[in-house]
Amino acid sequence: MIDFHLRKALHTAAGPRTLDVALALAPGELVAVSGPSGAGKTTLLRLLAGLDRPDGGFVRVEKQVWYEQETRRWLPPQRRPLGFVFQDYALFPHLTVRENLAFAAAGQPGAGPLVTELLDAFELAELAPRRPGALSGGQQQRVALARALARRPRLLLLDEPLAALDLPTRQRLQQVLADVHQRFGLTTLLVSHDPAEIARLAHRVVELDLGQVRRVGPPALPAPALAGRVVALLPGGLLRVQLAGGPALVDVPAPPGRAYAPGDALVLTVGVQ
Structure with a gap:
């Protein structure tokens, strides 16, 4: 069981706020964290990782205390058995794929076989001698x-790990993540803005707004969606999209978070009136 209650002052567009999140994660659970920009999602992950100091609360992982305000206990980041995947990947550019994994596995029992197992699990064996700059x-x-x-890791932290990828790649890696989560018996906290991704991967979702928990519960079913492909960029931030399976064209606002070009795949959410 991973149990925490963390508080931290936030500086938001709406003014000063306080992040205040209490949650218990069961072993093997994948919990998504969603909410608008500035809600405190990334801050929460950084507090759990020990990259930022909380203003109060505690973090207890099984029988180990990572942080506790009352007793002033603090476990530094390098001693917390967790994995953190950042939005920008943060790979060592001068190391090969195998060396990146070996660096992280150093000191673990059976580090060599573990690296080989992970290369196979993520279909990276043929890419093992390459450096990150040579990878997609x-x-x-x-x-x-x-x-x-x-x-x-006892806890895996994922900060929008698939947000920058195109739709087909994102969907493939969602399946990889689901398979690996089950195979390795992980406990995971996933920050995501994608309702479909949350519905596909998460057991529960925590919805944050300006640092406060608005809802904890099962993921909502995503709205119906239509697949299409961008055929033109229009003034005013609009995209002209050809819907899959036919010649129909629609003009829609460009979704935030990435730049689109003609030929890019796109999924359109269908509003229900």
Whole structure:
């Protein structure tokens, strides 16, 4: 069981706020954290990782205390058995794929066989001698996920790990993540803005707004969606999209978070009136 209650002052567009989140994660559970920009999602992960100091609360992982305000106990980041996958992957550019994994696995029992197992699990064996600069975005993301698991983490933290990828790659890696989560018996906290991704992967979702928990419960079913492909960029931030399976064209606002170009795949959410 991973149990925590964390508080931290936030500086948001709406003014000063306080992040205040209490949650218990069962072994093997994958919990998604969602909410608008500035809600405190990334801050929560950084507090759990020990990269930022909380203003109060505690973090208890099984029988080990990572942080406790009352007793002033503090476990530094390098001593917390967790894996953290950042949005920008944060791979060592001068190391090969195998060396990135081996660095993370150093000191773990059976580090060599573990690295080989992870290379196979993420279909990276043929890429093992390459450096990150020679990999695609999807391949780098698989390396980042494998490297996080090389530490044999009790807690895996994922900060929008698939947000920058195109739709087909994102969907493939969602399946990889689901398979690996089950195979390695992970306990995971996933930050995501994608309702479909949350519905596909998470057992529960925590919805944050300005640092406060608005809802904890099962993921909502995503709205119906239509697949399409961008055929033109229009003034005013609009995209002209051809729907899959026919000649129909629709003009829609460009979704936030990435730049689109003609030929890019796109999924349109269908509003229910």
